[in-house]
Amino acid sequence: MxxxxxxxxxxxxxxxxxxxxxxxxxxxxxxxxxxxxxxxRHEDALYRPAVELPTDDSLVEKMEQAVPISILPNESQHGHMVDAMCALLDKETDYIAVISPKSPVGADALTLLWQQRFDFGKSVHVCGLGAARGGWEKVIADSPLAYTSFKLALQLVNRSGAVSEAKLMDFRELARKIAAQLHAGVVLPDVAETAVRAVELDKFCAGVDQMIGLNILPSDKQILTGNNIARVAEQHGLRLQADGAFHLIDTHGHTLFSLCNEDNTPFQHHTLDQLHVDGLTLLLDVPRVEQPSLGFDQMVVLARQLASELRATIVDAHHVALSEGSITLIRERIAAVEAEMRASHIIAGSAQARRLFS
Structure with missing residues (x-):
């Protein structure tokens, strides 16, 4: 170097x-x-044990006043809808199995139910008692929450009829299996008694299940075109929906009545300019509408307005001009159904009625 x-x-x-x-x-x-x-030495707030968090109500109040808490509208609305749905479950309308695990579990504990829930021919609803917040709320398969108890409910009736005793047995067995997997307590109602109630409820529903129609036929030499019908319907607040009918929606977002093609050909946006219609029908689904008597009055007013603007006539099912006397008789029939449903504690247009008449 x-x-x-x-x-x-x-x-x-x-x-x-x-x-x-x-x-x-x-x-x-x-x-x-x-x-x-x-x-x-200062403790890291992120790793502070949960037991040391303040629980004094007055302190919580001060914290809420100091830091405003924002709840997303969708979350708040969703919570409200969930509680309302769970409140509808009743032994008169549902077969309800109650499963109570020894400790809180998640929705994945109901895997068997999620796999088979469409096998019973009727709607299945699941509600859970929240371990954190308390109160019954709807449970979905991917819910991240833990629950201390579950209600597994099989709806007894819809417009296709009553649930069969065989399906009730299958549902009961499924609930029993889930409870056994969880080593949980379970309450299973009697199947035979429930099947009898289902038949009785179906009989009642069939007796009040009324669909009222007012037909609107064009006058001689008058042609009803799809575009013209759509224009007039939309002027009166009816909107074309996926089922191919124009619907008037109430303040709750439910159909008050609908306007459809008399021959049941659906209206579609892309074919309105090619469609020629022989007649129209305004429909009122009585059990699913709040205050159906008043709804019918509104439907009659609308039918007259549509008939005037389309140069048509209001007729009955036999294509006979509908008289004032006939309109009065129809309204009386609707009022009778409305009263019968109220007497049986199933209010027309209520959430309970809409699910039973679905």
Whole structure:
């Protein structure tokens, strides 16, 4: 190694030592100045045990006042709808199996139910008693929450008829299997008694299940075109929906009545300009409408307006002009159904009625 290389190496070592000594001195000065501030141990708030969180109501109130809590509208509305749905479950309308695990479990504990829920021919509803928030709420398959109890409910009746005793037996057995898997307590109502109630409920529903139609036929030489019908319907607040009919929606978002093609050919946006219609029908689904008597009055007014603007006539099912006397008789029949449903505690247009008449 030459003298020049030795000299350069010495210079490099000296520079490194100088930097090291300077950094050490700076750190010593920093610790001397600020070290006292860190001698007391501070707990990391992110890892503070949950049991140490404040539980005093007055303190919680102060925290809520200091920091406004925002709830997303969808979350708030969803919570409301869930509670309302669970409140509808009743032994008169559903077969309800109650499963109570020894400790809170998640929705994945009901895997067997999620796999078979469409095998019973009627709607299946699941509600859980929330371990954290309390109260019954709808349970979905991918819910991240834990529950201390479940209600598995099989609806007894819809417009296709009553649930069969065989399906009730299958549902009962499924609930029993789930409870056995969880080593949980279970309450299983009697299947035979429930089957009798289902038949009785179906008989009642069939007796009040009324669909009222007012037909609108064009006058001689008058042709009803799809575009013209759509224009007039939309002027009166009816909107074309996926079922091929124009619907008038009430304040709750439910159909008050609908306007359809008399021969059931659906209206479609892309074919309106090619469609020629022989007649129209306004339909009122009595059990599914709030205050159906008043709804019928509104439908009659609308039928007259549509008939006038389309140069048509209001007729009955036999294509005979509908008289005031006939309209009065129809309204009386609707009022009788409305009263009968109220007497049986199934209010026309209520959430309970809409699910039974679906």
């Amino acid at each position: 030459s003298e020049l290389q030795i000299s350069l190496l010495g210079v490099c070592i000296a520079v490194v030592l100088t930097i090291y000594i300077y950094n050490w001195w700076q750190q010593r000065q920093y610790r001397r100045k600020f070290g006292a501030a860190f001698k007391q």
